[in-house]
Amino acid sequence: MLYPNPFGNYPVIGRNTYVHPSAQIIGRVEIGENCFIGPNAVIRADEPEKGKVSPIIIGNNVNVQDGVIIHALAGTEVRIGNNVSLAHGAIIHGPVVIKENCFVGFGALVFKAVLNEWVFVGHRAVVQEREIEREKFVPEGVILTTEYSLPVLSSEQKEFIKKVCRINLILTKQYLLSDK
Secondary structure, three states: OEEOOOOOOOOEEOOOOEEOOOOEEEEOEEEOOOOEEOOOOEEEEOOEEOOEEOOEEEOOOOEEOOOOEEEEOOOOOEEEOOOOEEOOOOEEEEEEEEOOOOEEOOOOEEEEEEEOOOOEEOOOOEEEOOEEOOOEEEOOOOEEOOOOOOOEOOHHHHHHHHHHHHHHHHHHHHHHHHOO
């Protein structure tokens, strides 16, 4: 469901984007084209600072899977690039920038962080107050708040990111067709 925030900002949803009826999208949220917003996802842009509401901007071909939470602290924003997959139960809390072709695993937390292109965040990992270089892998369960040497993304992990994105684009098209 799409709701305005208390300041009258409504979500803007791109063409060919599927939003599951149980998803909650509130306020100053922009979602690009060909996206999939899964069941019980919450995308909430409603915290004001000096009369402005922090935006959440999501690119094209992004999948926000079941139970994902995306929120921005007052005075910050969340920017998510194209071809990003946010897996079940992930929490993305601004200020955050997630650039193109990233994958954030089940139950992972990203807060006050920048993920450059082709970053793979493993399941249940925590990335806080860090910028992650492009083509790096954050292992499952790692709590990454200090300096830590990250492995380079493998070709298999890169293919996994592409596959998840492709599958969710297919889901988006199928759900949109079944709504007609």
